[in-house]
Each structure stands twice: as structure tokens, then as C-alpha cells.
Amino acid sequence: MDAIFLQILNGLDKGSAYALIALGLTLIFGTLGVVNFAHGALFMIGAFCAVTLQKLFNLSYQVIDETQKDFLGNPLKVDVPYLESWFGPEFGIALMDWSVPLAIFFAIPIMVLVGFVMERGLIKHFYKRPHADQILVTFGLAIVLQEIVKYFYGANPIQTGAPDVFRGALDFGVMFGFEPNAIIYPYWRLVYFLFSAVLISGVFAFLRFTTFGMVVRAGMADRETVGLLGINIDKRFTIMFGVAAAVAGLAGVMYAPILAPNYHMGMDFLVLSFVVVVVGGMGSLPGAVAAGFLLGILQSFASMNEVKAIIPGIDQVIIYLVAIIILLTRPRGLMGKRGVMEE
Amino acid sequence: MSNSRFTRRGLLKTSAAMGAGLAMPTIFTSAASAFTNDPTGSTVKIGFNVPQTGPYADEGLDELRAQELAVAHINGEGDGGMLNTFSSKALDGTGILGKKVEFVTGDTQTKSDAARASAKSMIEKDQVVMINGGSSSGVAIAVQGLCQEAGIIFMAGLTHSNDTTGKDRKANGFRHFFNAYMSGAALAPVLKNAYGSDRRAYHLTADYTWGWTQEESLVASTEGIGWETVNTVKTPVGAGDFSSYIAPVLSSGADVLVLNHYGGDMINSLTQAVQFGLRDKMVNGKQFEIVVPLYSELMAAGAGENIKGVYGSMNWNWQLTDEGTAAFVKSFGEKYGRPPSNSAHTCYVQTLLYADAVTRGGSFNPCSVGEALEDFEFDGLGNGPTLYRGADHQCFKDVLVMKGAENPTNQYDTLEVVEITPRAQVEYPSNHPMFGGDEASLGTCNPGA
Numbered sequence: 001m002d003a004i005f006l007q008i009l010n011g012l013d014k015g016s017a018y019a020l021i022a023l024g025l026t027l028i029f030g031t032l033g034v035v036n037f038a039h040g041a042l043f044m045i046g047a048f049c050a051v052t053l054q055k056l057f058n059l060s061y062q063v064i065d066e067t068q069k070d071f072l073g074n075p076l077k078v079d080v081p082y083l084e085s086w087f088g089p090e091f092g093i094a095l096m097d098w099s100v101p102l103a104i105f106f107a108i109p110i111m112v113l114v115g116f117v118m119e120r121g122l123i124k125h126f127y128k129r130p131h132a133d134q135i136l137v138t139f140g141l142a143i144v145l146q147e148i149v150k151y152f153y154g155a156n157p158i159q160t161g162a163p164d165v166f167r168g169a170l171d172f173g174v175m176f177g178f179e180p181n182a183i184i185y186p187y188w189r190l191v192y193f194l195f196s197a198v199l200i201s202g203v204f205a206f207l208r209f210t211t212f213g214m215v216v217r218a219g220m221a222d223r224e225t226v227g228l229l230g231i232n233i234d235k236r237f238t239i240m241f242g243v244a245a246a247v248a249g250l251a252g253v254m255y256a257p258i259l260a261p262n263y264h265m266g267m268d269f270l271v272l273s274f275v276v277v278v279v280g281g282m283g284s285l286p287g288a289v290a291a292g293f294l295l296g297i298l299q300s301f302a303s304m305n306e307v308k309a310i311i312p313g314i315d316q317v318i319i320y321l322v323a324i325i326i327l328l329t330r331p332r333g334l335m336g337k338r339g340v341m342e343e
Numbered sequence: 344m345s346n347s348r349f350t351r352r353g354l355l356k357t358s359a360a361m362g363a364g365l366a367m368p369t370i371f372t373s374a375a376s377a378f379t380n381d382p383t384g385s386t387v388k389i390g391f392n393v394p395q396t397g398p399y400a401d402e403g404l405d406e407l408r409a410q411e412l413a414v415a416h417i418n419g420e421g422d423g424g425m426l427n428t429f430s431s432k433a434l435d436g437t438g439i440l441g442k443k444v445e446f447v448t449g450d451t452q453t454k455s456d457a458a459r460a461s462a463k464s465m466i467e468k469d470q471v472v473m474i475n476g477g478s479s480s481g482v483a484i485a486v487q488g489l490c491q492e493a494g495i496i497f498m499a500g501l502t503h504s505n506d507t508t509g510k511d512r513k514a515n516g517f518r519h520f521f522n523a524y525m526s527g528a529a530l531a532p533v534l535k536n537a538y539g540s541d542r543r544a545y546h547l548t549a550d551y552t553w554g555w556t557q558e559e560s561l562v563a564s565t566e567g568i569g570w571e572t573v574n575t576v577k578t579p580v581g582a583g584d585f586s587s588y589i590a591p592v593l594s595s596g597a598d599v600l601v602l603n604h605y606g607g608d609m610i611n612s613l614t615q616a617v618q619f620g621l622r623d624k625m626v627n628g629k630q631f632e633i634v635v636p637l638y639s640e641l642m643a644a645g646a647g648e649n650i651k652g653v654y655g656s657m658n659w660n661w662q663l664t665d666e667g668t669a670a671f672v673k674s675f676g677e678k679y680g681r682p683p684s685n686s687a688h689t690c691y692v693q694t695l696l697y698a699d700a701v702t703r704g705g706s707f708n709p710c711s712v713g714e715a716l717e718d719f720e721f722d723g724l725g726n727g728p729t730l731y732r733g734a735d736h737q738c739f740k741d742v743l744v745m746k747g748a749e750n751p752t753n754q755y756d757t758l759e760v761v762e763i764t765p766r767a768q769v770e771y772p773s774n775h776p777m778f779g780g781d782e783a784s785l786g787t788c789n790p791g792a
Contacts, residue, residue: 003591010587071661071672071682071755078752155400157607159614159647169620181593181626186618189586258618259583260610260645268583303587305576315587316579 002173002182007300009172013189013258015296016196017043020251021269022276022288023200024244030220030283031237034123035131037138040270041145042245045114046252047261048149049107050160054099057083098163100257107253108246115245119238142266150263157260162188166257188257195254200289203247207285216240220283275323281336291334295319378708379494379791380470387442387707389414389694390465392458392486393476393500395450399606402478402641402686406500407448408679409687410475413694414444416674424674425695428667428723433702434695440702451477455485462486466493472707473498473697476690478606480504480553487516494791496709498693501686503605503637505556508737510779514788515709517716517736519658519696520689521769523557524777526636526656527564529742529764534654538599538632540569545597547588547612549604550577557603559777561636565601573597578604578612585612589619598626601634609635610645617649638745640684643757650747650757657743659688659725662760667725682755692724696731710788728766734773736785742769 021043028036060079068076084092095102122141126134166187173183207213219226219233226233252261259265276295280287301307302318314321326334382388391410394403416424419436426434438444447469449461458477465471466489474490475498477483483502490497491513499507499518503526508518534542544565548554554577562572573595578588589612592600600621604612616622616633624631638655661672661682671691675683683691700715701707717733726740744762751757774781 002594006590006594007587010590013586014584068752070753072676076752150400155397156641156645157610159610159645159649161647162618167618167620168623169618179594181624184590184593184619186586186615186620188618258586258615260607260614262607265583268581300587305574305591308576 002178003304003306004301005172005176005178006183007304008297009183009185011297011300012193012293013296014299015293016193017251017255017269017292018273018276018296019200019289019292020196021248021273022280022292023203023285024248025273026277026280026283026285026288027203027244027247028241029277030285031216031240032119032123032127034127035134035138036123037135037270037274038118038142038145039138039244039248040266040268040273041142042111042114042248042266043252043255043269044146044149044261044263044266046107046111046249047160047256047259047265048153048252049110049249050100050103050253050256051153051158051261053103053106054096054160057081057096057099059083061085097161100160100162100253103253103256104250107249111246111249112242114249115242116238118245119241123241124238142270146263146266153261153263155263157262159260160256162191162257166191192254192258196251199247199250203243204285206243212236212239272319275319279323279326279333281333283337284333284335287333287335294334295322298322377790377792378710380466380472381792382442382470382472382707385442386445387439388445388447388469388471389697390447390449390462390469390471390474391476391690392449392451392462392465392474393690394453394478394482395448397452397454399453399478402501402606402639402684403451403476405641405684405687406476406478406690409675409683409691410446410694412675412678413691413698414446417444417695417698421678422674423670425667425671425691425724428670429695429699430722431699431703433699439698440705440707444698447471451479451482451486453479453482455481458482458486459489462489463493466490466495471495472709473712475693475697476500477502478686480507480556481551483507483518484511484552487511487513491515491786491789494709494789496697496712498697500690500693501639502553503557504553505560505777506552506779508735509556509775509777510783512735512737512779512783512785514713514736514785517693517696517713517731519693519731519738520686521656521658521740521742522737523553523560523636524771524775525742525769526557527560528769528771529656529744529762530561530634530636530654531564531568532764532768533744533762534565534570534634535568537654538629542570542599542629543573543597543627544570544599544601544634545573545592545595546575546601546603547585548575548577549580549608551580553605554603556777557636558601561601561603561634563777570599578608580608582608583611585615586619588612589616589621592616592621593619593624593626593631596627598629599632599634601636603636605637605639606642607645609642613646613653614649638758639686640682640755640758643747644754646747646757651749653747654761655745655747655758657685657745657758659685660743660745660758660760661688662756663725663743663763665725665727667723671725688725695724696721708790710790713788727763730766732773734785735778735783737773739766739770741766 062077169184169186276291280291302315393406415421451458473496477500480502483499487497497516548558635655700712704711704715719731729740742764745758748759
């Protein structure tokens, strides 16, 4: 029982990431009709926004310490962060410690800008082209973006820690009457889950309760009619591309302490997120979120030793297996609508 | 009536003479080209096959730096580095057998098929006489097999699986780097001293040749000091998020987690294990501990402060104080502004050892090189007295037990040397069951051509 509870908890944070990426993907598909294979790269860029802010906060000047030697036997150059000397050791170090949450504010304008440039500069030229062309160009763009990141940040994963206050794990088991250490869950993953719940709710609320969201939803249902009413739906859809980019970016920012950012992390998530979108139903926002959590939890269950003992290697194929079963029984996915990608 | 001076006998004589004459160069040529890519000009080409793209690209870059430095030293450029401390004095800074050394590079991408393709291209197109480098056992075994078939020497880079010089050993392949068995043999006594003999270990293992052999070696060596193995779980390479594998560790009753992971996987699994608070827990009345049997400097820097106090092992480290290490670190540090990694060291040493073996054997013929390397004893290359054992082409030397430094002063001293385990403690017979047993064989040397 405790093992099942543990894997449900584990699946939540992975599911949160899948849901956030898939939400953006399906938002772009639903509004602009573009299959955006560069969406994983936006998640990766978001994570690197956290890395960048951490690096900026750690910018240092060097002080020569005559008492210590470097590897060549010369006096050691010790790095002193500017923040520490400007704001004092306490506040300066606290700022550095909180670089990931603060990166949310840093990432939003950057991600919106990246999304705007990506949409206006490249993707808009492919709206009327077949989906295969869109996939090729966005996939190529994803490779270009990850190579740019690799050029500046290297190929190794870069540690981007959560604030000290979130280090360690919560003993859930004790709260529910299990043995100590039976069900533990890191604090930061809990924060991530709550953050994604707020973000997903925010996107839904934006689409549901604002006039802008209402127009976008109307546009998603019938673009031509909305256009005939004199509304510039293209402009709104471009803004939605920026919103989707920001959602993917924020998912990446907060994921940085869970998975040390590396240049190919976007590609790792992209494939799974596409499966999530397809399972959830192309163009369905609630479907993407539901499928994200469902597949994240199933993936965690498949990693259990007891399950792997029965079906070896199941942890690596479970998502695809479930996708096949769902698509065979419900070809439009869990919440897919008639007519989407069926022309 | 005919005035012709041709006779039947004369025609036969002339034909025979012409035939012999035509055959003559072929005989000479075949004698000279008794092996693949016999260098005929004033230069000789060697190939460096390292990951230049993909997750190990930074490590590959460091290997390339070292290989470039080795070529410079062999050609008499720079300060000579370890050539000044190497016990063999066959190399005199004039290249190899009077030929200036040039190199070409290939990108393994840390994928066996890509590594074989780049090695094949270097052998066939660039006509290299030797392939050196790499950062994965899967890749090393694949390229070693190719070099054996092609008839050139393979001087492996960072490969730690027992299989490279175990069941997959080849006559044309040589490994300077240590292996998983040696890590286990070196680590076990240190772990016993630090954590006692009443421990329960849980292994998370990368699901490929290196992970399997390291797990097998560590299970054997830790059970040898009285530890119990609670579970061994294989994890997919490049999984990224290991939380679902880490979460059940504490409830299993284990009090030590052994991470048989390398590179990015190790950085992620260690970080996530720390996030789960494993190192803060008391289990079975003891402090929970994590062990990372194979370390590299780049991994340690990537793992940051999570690595503090965690034990592991290495082939070599720049902080050693012997003459060879000092010469290499100075040479490398002055050129590149950073200390070399242990994979850079092994690639540098392998290049020097190859050049030295060719010079001592007097030929680029891989069989002659193999003979010169087999059972060759040397010193001055940073690992103390070392033997290149003839039976399996594995180097035997001291092994370093390392620990994550508590107070690193910069990104290069994140690890500290805990113990230099003497060579005798990590030696094993060449027919050891973990290395293919009696059935494992080098086969015969293939000169190709």
C-alpha cells in the first residue's frame, strides 16, 4: 500500500511537467494549427533561464589569496560574488540561494520574447503548409536552439539548486500512519506540483474568464467566423503562442532543481509530451493535463521493482504501450474532438 | 621465308624475364605493406575518436586537449611533459621512427554505431595506424572489435567495464584505464573502515555492459567485507528523473545506496537522492550513506556540493604529487588554463605508450607494437610502477580512492584523494570469472592488409 502511495506521489511531479509542456503544445496546435516540435526546446530554455540567473547572481571578482596555491602553484585567486560585496554576506547569499524562484520573473519576459520571435520570424510562414513541413521546420529549430545552448553552456548538466529551506523531504508516511521513511517526498517536488497546479489553473482561468480568452476560445472553435466579426484573431493567436512559450519556460525554470539542466533535456521531454497530447486528444486542453498526470503516474508505477520483475523493461515502454491501447480504443484520444487533424 | 629474328625459345625467355621484372616491385610492395596503413611518407597519422557531441562532449574535449598535447610532445614541441619522467627513453622528440606525427579526429557521439563509422572513416580515408580515445565501454568494445578486424591498434580511452579486457578482449586492443573489479577491490576496505561491516546496500545500475560489471564487482567486494545486498535495480541510461527508482530505497531497509551511474545520470541520481533526504536519514541505527564507485572530475563539478563526503574511485588525479603528474599538470595547465581530467590523462598516456612501443619494436606493424606493449613494465606516467599485462592487455597500477571534498576552493578540487590503493590489492588472474573465465581469449594479432 505504501509503495503504491509512494509511486502516485512520484508520478505527480513528472506528470506536472508533462502536463505543462503538453498544455502549451496543444494550446499552440488548437490556436495556430501548428505542430510545434520546438516546444521542448522552450522548456529547456526556461531551465537555462534559471541557470543564467544563477550565473548572473554568482558573477564574481577575484581576490588573490597568498596563503593558498592553485593547481600550478601560483597564489590562489578566490572568487568573491559581487552580490555578496554589494548587499553584505547575508542578503547577498540569500539572493543567490533563491535564484530559481526569482528566475520566474526573469524568465517570463524572455520566454514571451523568444515565443514572439519564433512565431513571427519562422513559424508564421508555415501556417498554410502541411503538418509534415511544420514538424520538420520546428524540429530543425529545436536542434538549432539546443546547439546554441550547448555552445554557451557546455554539454554537462549544470546544478541549479533549490533554496536551502526546501532541501530534504517530507515524511508523508508518518502523517498517514505508515512507518517512518516509508513514504518520503522532497519538498521541492511538492512545490513544483503546487506551482504547476496554480499555473494550469491560471491558464484555464485566463481562457475561461477573460474576454481575451473568450475570443481565443471562439477562434479555436471557428477561426473564420471570428475573423468575419472584425476581430484580429491572428494577433491574439500570436499572443497565445507567447503565453504557451512562457508556460513551457516556467515549467523548465522550476524543474531545474529536480533535473540539472542540460542542452538536450527539451528533446527528452518533447517526445513524451507529444504522446501525452495525442493520448489526451489533439487540441484538448483538459485532455493534455489529464493525460500528463496519468502517464506520469503510470511511468512511476512501471518503475517499481515488483512490476519490473513481472514484465522486464516495462518502465521504458509503458507510456507508448498505454498510448497504443488508448488510441486503439479511442482513436481521438481521451478527450479529443471530432474533426481535429482528421482532414 | 621469314627474316624475323623472334624464336619460340627467345620469346619464352623474354616473357619469363619480363614477368619476373614486373613481379619484382609487387614482391617488395607486399613485403613493405604487410600491415594496414603502413606509413610511407615522412609523416604518420593517428586517429582520436572521442565524443565531440552528445552528453560526454566536455569529457571528449578534454581528451582531445590531452591527445593534442601528447602529439606535440612526441614531435618535440612544448616542454615535453611526461616524456621527461617516462622510464622508457626510446622517444627522443623527433616523432615516431623519424616520422612526424599528425592526427585526425572522429566523433563517437557516445554511440557504438557512430563511433564505429568514424573509426572506419579514419582507418580507410585518413589511413591512421592507431585509434585512441572514447568515454564509454559500449563504444570502446565496439571500436576495439572494428580495429581488430581492420588490423590496427586500439588504445582505449575511458572504459571501465570488466568486459573490455575481459570476455571482449582483443589482441589489437589495449586498456590503460582501470576497471570495475579494481574499483571494487580498492573501495571495499575503505568502506569497511568508514562505515563498518554491518551494512545493507541497495544498487542502482546503468543498464549496459559497464553498469552490469560494476554492479557485479561491487556486490562481490562489499559482500566480501560482510555487507548484505538488499536489491540491485537496473535503470535506463539517460533516464533523467530517477525519483521512482530512489523512492523505494529507504523503505527497503538499505542503509547504503551504491550508484552505478556515470556522467549526467550520476549527477542526476545523486542530486535526486540528496533531494529525497537520504543522506540526512538514520536507518538501522546508522547514518545513511551513498557511494559512487566511478568518479570523474567533470561529474564531480556537475554534482556540486551533493558530492561532499561521498566515496568513489579514480584511475588518476591531478592532485597526486609524483613527478610524472606534476610534469603533465604543468604542461596541460599552462596550455589550457585548467588541470587535466583522468580521462585526459589516460588518453595522453596511451598516445605516449603507443609511440614508445612502435619505437622500441622498430615498426608500425600492429603485431610488433602488441609485442612491445605486452608485459611492458614502466614508470613515470603518474600511476607509479605499471604493468601492461600480456595475457589480457590490461594495465595494472595503483588505484585512487576518492572522496567529495568538504571545502573545495574552486571547481577543480571538488574531490580529494583518500587512499592510494597499492597495485597488489587490485590484481586478479586473467582467467577470473568476472573477466570471461578460461574461455576469454585475445585471439591472434591481426596486422590487416
